[in-house]
Amino acid sequence: MISESSRVPSRTGGGAAFAAWRQPRAVLWAAVTVVALGFLVALEIAARHYGERGPITDQAREVIFAPKSGTVLYASMALMLVVLSWRQRFIAVGAAIGIDLVFWLVRWVVGAEMMFGNGALMVTLSCAVIALTRRTGSERALLLKGVALALLLVTGRKTGYTWLLITSETRPMVLDQYVAAADHALGNPSWVAGRIVEATGTVGAHVLEFVYIQLAVAAVAVALYQLRNVASERRFPRHHVVRTFLAVGLLGPGIYMIFPVVGPIFAYGADGGSWALADLWPNVPPPVDVPQPMPFDGFTPRNCMPSLHTAWATTIFIHSRKGPRALRFAGTFWLIATLGATLGFGYHYGADIVAGVVFTLSIETALRSQARGWDRRGILLAAYGAVVFGALLFSYRFLSTEMAAYPWVFGPLVVLALCSMIYGYVRTTRQWDREPAPVHLPAPRREPQPELV
DSSP states (O other), X not given: OOOHHHHSOOSSTHHHHHHHHTSHHHHHHHHHHHHHHHHHHHHHXXXXXXXXXXHHHHHHHTTTSOOSOHHHHHHHHXXXXXXXXXXXXXXXXXXXXXXXXXXXXXXXXXTXXXXXXXXXXXXXXXXXXXXXXXXXXXXXXXXXXXXXXXXXHHHXXXXXXHHHHHHHHHOOEEOHHHXXXXXXXXXXXXXXXXXXXXXXXXXXXXXXXXHHHTHHHHHHHHHHHHTTTHHHHTSOOSOOHHHHHHHHHHHHHHHHHHSOOOOHHHXXXXXXXXXXXXXXXXXXXXXXXXXXXXXXXXXXXXOOSSOHHHHHHHHHHHHTTTSOHHHHHHHHHHHHHHHHXXXXXXXOOHHHHHHHHHHHHHHHHHHHHHHTTSOHHHHHHHHHHHXXXXXXXHHHHHSHHHHHHOHHHHHHHHHHHHHHHHHHHHHHHHHHHHSOOOOOOOOOOOOOOOOOO
């Protein structure tokens, strides 16, 4: 008689691992990882082509050399700490600070550029090594997820720098005249906000500048609240702010390539130098002429359409709604202050802001729908948001003259399109909140029947 174990493949060891990798979710994550690595390599090659360091090289240098932003590195490490116990967190933070103190002393002695953050990056990378060498099973997967979350935030920032370089090098013509004409339908809000910021003096400008620069830190604060139970539950929630934050940063720069715009402070202000049409911002709105593409310098990023700072601030606002009162207040303040900075500093037109909000709500809806098992209502709303976003870009490009000529018609239409997306999102998410998320249980596995021989 032949034993049953010789007939039935083993369900442990390598066979189980192979079967796990054949699961759709594992295949999806493997595909995403391969695409992400290929994308980073492509950006690295493109940056090298233009004589600059790409995101991979730039990030690798920060292990030893002075980082561009130590605050972001520590904020990223904080995301990784959500998977550790309190004792492990204190050890990690202490190690990071100790390493930074050593680096700080060495840089002070040799007269190098002073900056902190190397310790946080080294600790994050060390946790990845520990996960691969000292952890197994679900504990290894959880720690690797925490490390990946931290590194994604840092790498996303580096990727953004490379994208901005590519936009300035590959898009010599910009479409600011079209957006400025379309902005007449909204009352030229950038010009109005610019005069308000000037009236507030240096104090108001410094506050708005801090909010504008530290947007990623605010997102980390919201993420830490949402991920506060990861260490005890040993799993991540299905949806959180970092997912939307990264998706916005990944998809947004692609629109920059389609609709390159530098912003009013450059196209119509003193910061544009000889490339600016005139020095009008923020005192005199631009005249309504027949718009046309205009050449611009080779180093100013074409990063206005849509406003990703508005998109990210909207994401922070949305995800802070279910937090405590202090977090809700901070999310509201960050959104209002970011809108004031993007418009008041002349970085964006009002049309960019509207497009940025619609862009965010569409992505947020799609991600929340995916987390709920591809909910049909969410998919329809995300598709509607994509149509609205496309209609806005089409109108800015091909109907800008009509928008400037008939502001009392097109202005309310643009606002109505924005409000319809906001209403659809609020209505859909409230319905989701009243319904429990569907739980997808794996199908029962049939045991092989013994066979006599």
